Amino acid sequence: MNTVKDYMEGLGKAARAASRDMAKASTAAKNNALLAMAQAIRANAEQLLAANAADVAEAKANGLEPAMLDRLTLTAKGVETMAQGLEQVAALADPVGEITDLKRQPTGIQVGKMRVPLGVVGIIYEARPNVTADAAALCLKSGNAAILRGGKEALRSNQAIAVCVRAGLKAAGLPEAAVQVIETTDRAAVGALVAMPQYVDVIVPRGGKGLIERISQEARVPVIKHLDGNCHVYIDDSADPVKALKVLMNAKTQRLGTCNTAESLLVSRKAAAQLPALAQALQAKGVEIRGCAETQALVAGAKSATEEDYYTEYLAAIISCKVVADASEAIAHINKYSSAHTDAIITESHANAMRFLREVDSSSVMVNASTRFADGFEYGLGAEIGISTDKFHARGPVGLEGLTSQKWIVLGNGEVRG
């Protein structure tokens, strides 16, 4: 009898074989596949929407919560956005084959680096059908093969999208196994996927903290993981009050539920006079302030913050607040409590800006800009497979480059080592 493990081994083997072809595929072939996929998605919009409607109906019957239902649901506009996303990835520069740092060494050899695909990428995500197309596109353009595992509620939608993806690959003469969608909803499939180092080179989990922690625990291959975003805005001694207010309000209130939303406000004692106005503006937007004793003395209605508050990613209309002695204390506080996602300083001091940039150990560190900018599109990557809070390999927003590696190349003319 065929077990889930055998099934996954089959996908793994096919993906590994396809990855060899993908690594040497021309940019034109990859772009043609992406454009053909977009075309297939538009041509099959009706089937996609029907498959999705069946998924949504079943999910509703099973009592899926509204926010997840919303993410599961595809509209005609959503289908068009998916197709456009594929076309946008086709328009991005191909990272594969780029040669850099080629330098002649004293022995006569030329030594440099060539950017190459990682090989096979496993992507595990929630019931969001659009991720199926996005993730397929990014893996394909970066010359990798992909094995995709979306949330079980979206199985029919993902299978319908996979048909279009395969049609695109086929039209461009690329192996259809370059993108495979796992067709079982058995959770054992995930366990198998993350423990096949012979077939899978890296896992990218996209979803809640629980999913990511479980996968990191089980994985026997590297994981590009995105844990929480407990982001800080620090108002330094010399902060310009206009910039401070503008950046803080955007960082905290533009969207409450994103990972790059500010969750903690630090104010230098010398800038504490700015705190009442900042707090008032937040409170006017319905944001609850939880602060230290000094905060409470300065801000009417501020609640008391516990130690736990400073570690918390609220994803809600709450912000923790602390008055600190200076930039040194702010940096130390951030390096202790931050989740190392994104932290910003508001300052007119060049010295403090440079110190903050260097010493804050987070994946994005900002001066006089909103933490909300921490995003692959805003950084000019053109696309984003996730935001890594790790230090190893890819850090911060991960675009096509994060799905590649650099190998060394040596060009000689018969040189030998002496």
Next chain:
Amino acid sequence: MNTVKDYMEGLGKAARAASRDMAKASTAAKNNALLAMAQAIRANAEQLLAANAADVAEAKANGLEPAMLDRLTLTAKGVETMAQGLEQVAALADPVGEITDLKRQPTGIQVGKMRVPLGVVGIIYEARPNVTADAAALCLKSGNAAILRGGKEALRSNQAIAVCVRAGLKAAGLPEAAVQVIETTDRAAVGALVAMPQYVDVIVPRGGKGLIERISQEARVPVIKHLDGNCHVYIDDSADPVKALKVLMNAKTQRLGTCNTAESLLVSRKAAAQLPALAQALQAKGVEIRGCAETQALVAGAKSATEEDYYTEYLAAIISCKVVADASEAIAHINKYSSAHTDAIITESHANAMRFLREVDSSSVMVNASTRFADGFEYGLGAEIGISTDKFHARGPVGLEGLTSQKWIVLGNGEVRG
């Protein structure tokens, strides 16, 4: 009672705290520390040699094998080499703080990357005292804190070197906990070291395959690992016979026991006329040929190669050999049997050279050059902490850069996200 785990937690906490200071240490302070260490090593040469003599005496009494005894033994010249190694690392460029790719985005923010230390590096190695100084130097220069665990036979030597390292750190005003040598020989210390993600950011094992596999299995943090070197030389259709002979002989016979030594020879059928002369030259140097049927027909005295031979890193005067149809078969063979360390093509064809460079999935890929060049010094890195056969993060020879990460920096003037 103090357990090994408590002891290791203590080292981890101290290292994490020291890593914050190291990350912001000036280049001058780091270089001063390295130069002061070199001075301390020279000044304490007598004590170092005495400690080493005690280690060697005990190892001899315990029947340590000659090759390992050789690596354990320090001479006056070895001590001087160690001091010079520290001075060489002082002379290297500081990778920390380098800002690259700073570009203005449409929103007005400038986005770029800053190179920063990884944090705390754990290094596990065999009984080779010189590695203690080398590893300390590389971690220090790259702004990391280090926890070092050398083979138990070298404990006294390593402790004596650690005294000099600490003296150097102190003289430069850097925290002494920036480099800590584990002072227990309990093997549980290694298990603890590789499973403290809160204190240790990366593990670099240096040693045999067994050690590295065990550590990779147990590790709960990233490992920069170097497994075997089953390196290939492929003689292409159009190979220049002079270059082919020169490169092959160097790759196979310059040193038999190194990871970048060639272990397998592939010859294109169109170049098979070169094989007898190549084989004869190898045999004249005492190298045994194990080949396919075609090899055996062309080479007197060639033995038959098994499937297992093509996977084997001999580290001995043996080479496997196979006649292949063309570059395509050579590339497919290498991607199946190679350990992805270093593989070379000998060719006068530009097209085949470019294909080989792109399609061979190894950490170093070479054209008309000896595999023996795969080395941090030969690549111009100035120093090497190891050679990674992984694709993730660092690949191939790992120098100071491999001990750093790049974070994103954003420079704004009050910009917010729209």
